[in-house]
Amino acid sequence: MKPMPGLMRPTSQNEWHGELSRAALRTYWNQLQPYQRFLYSVGILLILSGIFHTGVFMVGGGGLTGPVSWRKPITFGFSIGITALTISWLTSYLPPQPRKGWFLLGTLGTAGTIEVFLISMQQWRGVPSHFYFFNNIFHAVMAGAIAFTIVPVSLAIA
Numbered sequence: 001m002k003p004m005p006g007l008m009r010p011t012s013q014n015e016w017h018g019e020l021s022r023a024a025l026r027t028y029w030n031q032l033q034p035y036q037r038f039l040y041s042v043g044i045l046l047i048l049s050g051i052f053h054t055g056v057f058m059v060g061g062g063g064l065t066g067p068v069s070w071r072k073p074i075t076f077g078f079s080i081g082i083t084a085l086t087i088s089w090l091t092s093y094l095p096p097q098p099r100k101g102w103f104l105l106g107t108l109g110t111a112g113t114i115e116v117f118l119i120s121m122q123q124w125r126g127v128p129s130h131f132y133f134f135n136n137i138f139h140a141v142m143a144g145a146i147a148f149t150i151v152p153v154s155l156a157i158a
Contacts, residue, residue, distance in 0.1 A: 035101035036088045042109035043084030046116055050077025053120065067128035073120040080112040 029037065050073070057070035064071045087108065091101065122129035 035105045039088035039105040043081045046081030
């Protein structure tokens with residue numbers, strides 16, 4: 001196998017495959033639109049959040065069931081992170097549309113990050129993450145999050 005231009009000659013077969021993988025990933029990343037890179041970054045951040053909260057649960061204990069549990073920040077971090085990575089990957093097969101891309105992927109990335117942040121914040125405070133309507137601060141935060149999510153999604157569908 002001839003080495004690709006610009007790559008150093010590897011000393012072993014495994015090293016060769018590693019160089020090819022890094023070069024392929026670098027090329028793929030550079031070909032993405034900025035809004036796709038943004039959503040990829042959000043997805044990685046949210047998965048790291050899920051991993052972090054899994055570690056906190058394993059070290060500190062606590063429950064995985066009930067309204068106040070580590071299950072929510074863990075599963076929301078992983079699920080929204082994987083969703084963000086998948087949608088960003090799928091949009092790489094579509095023709096570039098920067099305006100629509102930033103609107104849709106930017107909204108998804110921002111709303112997903114806010115949602116995971118709010119769920120994590122509520123877990124760290126020791127209160128339920130959804131439908132906890134016992135103070136005005138939470139009312140304002142939830143109203144803003146709902147408006148930030150529902151309004152753009154409604155506009156996108158219309």
